[in-house]
Amino acid sequence: EIVLTQSPGTLSLSPGERATLSCRASQSVSSNDLAWYQQKRGQAPRLLIYGTSNRATGIPDRFGGSGSGTDFTLTISRLEPEDFAVYYCQQYSGSPSRYIFGQGTKLEIK
Amino acid sequence: EVQLVESGGGLIQPGGSLRLSCVASGFTVSNTYMSWFRQAPGKGLEWVSVFYTATTIYYADSVKGRFTISRDDSKNTLYLQMNSLRAEDTAVYYCARGRPNYGDYFLWGQGTLVTVSS
Numbered sequence: 001e002i003v004l005t006q007s008p009g010t011l012s013l014s015p016g017e018r019a020t021l022s023c024r025a026s027q028s029v030s031s032n033d034l035a036w037y038q039q040k041r042g043q044a045p046r047l048l049i050y051g052t053s054n055r056a057t058g059i060p061d062r063f064g065g066s067g068s069g070t071d072f073t074l075t076i077s078r079l080e081p082e083d084f085a086v087y088y089c090q091q092y093s094g095s096p097s098r099y100i101f102g103q104g105t106k107l108e109i110k
Numbered sequence: 111e112v113q114l115v116e117s118g119g120g121l122i123q124p125g126g127s128l129r130l131s132c133v134a135s136g137f138t139v140s141n142t143y144m145s146w147f148r149q150a151p152g153k154g155l156e157w158v159s160v161f162y163t164a165t166t167i168y169y170a171d172s173v174k175g176r177f178t179i180s181r182d183d184s185k186n187t188l189y190l191q192m193n194s195l196r197a198e199d200t201a202v203y204y205c206a207r208g209r210p211n212y213g214d215y216f217l218w219g220q221g222t223l224v225t226v227s228s
Contacts, residue, residue, distance in 0.1 A: 035214035037155075044204055044221055045147075045155060050214035057216070088155055092213020097168045099145065099157035099213065 002026050002093050006102035012110040019076040021105045023089030028069045033092040036065055036074045039104075040085045048087075049074060076107075084109050112136030112217065114205050119222030126195050126226070132188040132205030132219055140183040143208045145215065146190045148201035148224075158203070161188060173199075195226045 003026040031052040037045040047056040049065035118130040146158040159179040178191040206215035
């Protein structure tokens with residue numbers, strides 16, 4: 001079974017800075033099957049990126065996704081105050097179908 | 111408005127049963143696939159089960175044999191029947207709608223809390 005490992009566990013940055021979040025898979029993943037979510041305390045997850053690099057509806061262009069194979073990245077170009085939250089990567093694995101999440105990266109205000 | 115609304119959570123004793131509902135609005139559940147996810151207090155997200163069709167259903171190993179996912183197209187509703195509940199099933203449960211040809215879930219409900227405790 002594929003394992004997703006996110007790093008760092010916690011990222012401390014200031015508004016206006018650039019954030020780079022990593023998601024590493026234990027084996028190669030199809031680019032179509034990698035997504036990123038944002039979750040704020042007490043709220044449901046919110047889809048940011050699907051298919052590695054496609055922004056979901058309504059997501060600002062300061063959010064970007066990239067990567068291939070086993071290494072994927074979520075980049076937030078200039079942090080806004082509302083971006084401080086927990087971020088999860090997620091992958092679809094077939095045969096049998098299952099959906100796997102990384103353990104999350106907490107993005108906190110420095 | 112396109113949305114998902116979960117209900118049915120609550121406090122239940124270990125070994126008990128509970129049925130969660132997820133009512134969809136603004137789209138037809140029979141035209142898509144949907145999953146249940148959960149999040150234990152202070153923990154990360156965990157996939158629970160996916161309903162593609164009545165004959166194509168999958169479960170996480172942690173709930174296989176105890177949980178049953180189903181769908182009522184006439185009510186535009188997804189269900190999760192949870193039996194033999196354990197303390198470790200305590201979590202907020204979310205239903206979500208999946209995107210064809212990709213592996214993401216682009217529409218989520220607000221969640222319903224299930225607490226398994228004596």
